[in-house]
Amino acid sequence: MAKLTFKTDYCKGCGLCVDACPKKLLQLAKDKINKKRHHPAEITDEAACVGCASCAMMCPDCIIKVER
Amino acid sequence: MSNMADKVLMKGNEAIAEAAILAGCRHYFGYPITPQTEIAAYMAKKMPKIGGCFLQAESEIAAINMVYGVAATGKRVMTSSSSPGIALKSEGLSYLAGADLPAFIVNVQRGGPGLGGIQPSQSDYFQATRAGGHGDFRMIVLAPASVQEMADLTVKGFALADKYRMTAMVLADGTMGQMMEPVSLDFDIEPAPAKPWATVGTKLEREHNIVNSLFLKPEELEKFNFDRYERYKYIEENEAMYEEYLVDDADVVVAAFGIAARVARSAVNEARKQGIKVGMIRPITLWPFPKAPFEKAVKHAKAFVSVELSMGQMIEDVRLATSCKVPVTLCNRAGGMIPSPEQVLEAVKKAANGGAE
Amino acid sequence: MVVFDKPHALNDMPFHYCPGCTHGIIHRLVAEVLDELGIEGRTIGIAPVGCSVMAYDYFNCDMIEAAHGRAPAIATGVKRSDPENHVVFTYQGDGDLASIGMAETVHAAARNENITVIFVNNAIYGMTGGQMAPTSLPGQVTQTSPYGRDVNHCGYPIRVCEMLAQLEGPEYLERVTVNSVKNIRAAKKAIKKAFQNQLDGKGFSLVEVVSSCPTNWGMTPQAALKWIDDNMLPYYPLGVYKDRSAAKEETK
Incomplete structure (x- = not known):
């Protein structure tokens, strides 16, 4: 199990992390809007995350911290 | 030194x-x-x-x-x-x-x-x-x-x-x-x-x-x-720097810098020999332009002559520094030519005569 | 255990880049390399004119903002001011490096100036709103090539790595891209090598990063990454175009 921390207000909702996740555990939160007026990225099932950090590596805004 | x-x-x-x-x-x-x-x-x-x-x-x-x-x-x-x-x-x-x-x-x-x-x-x-x-x-x-x-x-x-x-x-x-x-x-x-x-x-x-x-x-x-x-x-x-040469009693003041000032100095010396009261202000800093000596000289000078190797550029600063109170004429060569002391002397004489030849 | 976080060499200021713009990824890779090599404190970065003009705000190392295209000349001055201690990189886009600054680029390379150049090629002028770049592809529609780039009218895009590889001077030239995790890893490796070369005194090292511009390409960030694969890479093939030290090793 891994822990992902999102700097949510920095997210621009580009969705590149969503595509990068090999287990398809990320989504853009349709019900949330951040300070930048974007639907921010979030993890759907943290328990299933292996902490590969693909999402963080793909994120152009460096908002994801990954711990294992 | x-x-x-x-x-x-x-x-x-x-x-x-x-x-x-x-x-x-x-x-x-x-x-x-x-x-x-x-x-x-x-x-x-x-x-x-x-x-x-x-x-x-x-x-x-x-x-x-x-x-x-x-x-x-x-x-x-x-x-x-x-x-x-x-x-x-x-x-x-x-x-x-x-x-x-x-x-x-x-x-x-x-x-x-x-x-x-x-x-x-x-x-x-x-x-x-x-x-x-x-x-x-x-x-x-x-x-x-x-x-x-x-x-x-x-x-x-x-x-x-x-x-x-x-x-x-x-x-x-x-x-x-x-x-x-x-x-x-x-x-x-x-x-x-x-x-x-x-x-x-x-x-x-x-x-x-x-x-x-x-x-x-x-x-x-x-x-x-x-x-x-x-x-x-x-x-x-x-920081303004300048040299004054025989300006104190001058009726005509030549303004010149660099090589033009060397030529102008010869002309000033020759004019003095001929009894014309002429002096020279040589700006050493062009920016800041030394306004003070011009403001002082315009109180007694009747005319200024700007000697330049150009079509007349510093002359604008001379006019500004003297607030256009007296005529400022241009004595110049351009394109790589250098004015002769004789040319400057003629310009000084003309200025001393109130513009007449 | 933290396995991934923002590198120290980047500060906390949010990037001004558009959503999905890969500048952020490339900034991060440079910063990670500064961290890993322990050189942030002696590095001076030079930002270009273009989208990454404000890169000086994001890096924690000392930064200089250059006139358009002049970064390699400024880098030359900074490096030669203290060649032993200064680590110098330029970060330039395609208009900056390959159009207005081509002379500075070519001559810094020819001198084998001991600097690192990060060249971001996204085939368009982003900051000014999407005009044709020296690297815009044949037929590519931009604001100033609205009918597609007509090579008979305005010539062909320039392949910078291939061109510089003809010079005796430069040490290392590699083209990478950042459109997938795998490619990002390879890009990081190249950038690290380009800095390590400078530390080793080997000379001019340029990494061309084929990049995207979803906004001015007029597509989603995802589609832009695919467009790199489908359109950019066939014209700009990835690979090492020059590696003098490696070539010397081989001939031994």
Whole structure:
């Protein structure tokens, strides 16, 4: 199990992390809007995350911290 | 001052190069152009032997940006060129001003516009004092009239550039560059001030320094311009340099700088022999323009004559400094020609006669 | 255990780049390399004119903002000011490096100036709103090539790595891209090598990063990454175009 921390207000909702996740555990939160007026990225099932950090590596805004 | 025994015979261009080295300049970047290439040649020979860096750049534009790079690290640095080359450097001069970087520039002027010629000229007066590049800024402009002054004003230029974090330029001409005269190189060099703003690496001990001229918020950009012009005002009040020659009782005052002042001095001497009360004000700084001696002289002088190797550029500053209270006439040659003492004498006589031949 | 976080050499200021713009990824890779090599404190970065003009705000190392295209000349000055201690990189886009600054690029390479150049090629002028770049592809529609780039009218895009590889001077030239995790890893490796070369005194090292511009290409960030594969890489093949030290090793 891994822990992902999102700097949510920095997210621009580009969705590149969503595509990068090999287990398809990320989504853009349709019900949330951040300070930048974007639907921010979030993890759907943290328990299933292996902490590969693909999402963080793909994120152009460096908002994801990954711990294992 | 040292005595004659300490003097060496040098070309003006070489005097600039040696004085720059004495002033602590260890980085020179330039691109060949007549009539100032002796400076580059001198640096190419000397710099490698004293741990300095001479590099021939691919263009004037690259050279001025190499200057910008060294200036950003806080070290004394220079480039030299001649008129068309200075035009190419004007982009960099503007960026240096916008980033408040000190640098020393030499323009050994030649005739223009365009490719012009390679003979001496003073037709970059506007370029140096008004239009060094885009945007609101000034450069300190120093105008030597002897090989000794080529050296003196080089040393002074580095000190002023550092003191005010701006560009100082020696505005010479082809004659001054090529002329040989005895020079004393016995200088007291002011060490460069501390430069906490320099980009030399944070060593992880401080916030990062940024050397920059981009300010997208107009309020911020305006503030930088206002602050800079406060500094310029201080310079205008404190750094103007000039020489007065027989001005005190003069009916006619000649204004001339650089090579033109040497010619004008002969004419003044000859006019005095003929009983004409004439004197000369020789601006040594062209910016800041020395207004004080003109404001004083206009109280007794009936006319001013601006002697220039151009179509009349400094004459505008003479008119401003005398508030157009008396006539100011132009005595000039252009395109690389030099006025003769006789031509200046005629202009002085005409001015003394209230404009009549 | 933290396995991934923002590198120290980047500060906390949010990037001004458009959503999905790969500048952020490339900034991060440079910063990670500064961290890993322990050189942030002696590095001076040079920002261009273009979208990454404000890169000076994001890096924690000392930064200089250059006139358009002049970064390699400024880098030359900074490096030669203190060659032993200064680590110098330029970060330039395609208009900056391959159009207005081509002379500075070519001559810095020819001198084997001991600097690191990060060249971001996204085939368009982003900051000014999507005009044709020196690297815009044949037929590519931009604001100033609205009918597609006509090579008979305005010539062909320039392959910078291939061109510079003809010079004796440069030490290392590699083209990478950042459109997938795998490619990002390879890009990081190249950038690290380009800095290590400078530390080893080997000379001019340029990494061309084929990049995207979703906004001015007029597509989603995802589609832009695919467009790199489908359109950019066939014209700009990835690979090492010059590696003098490696070539020397091989001939031993």
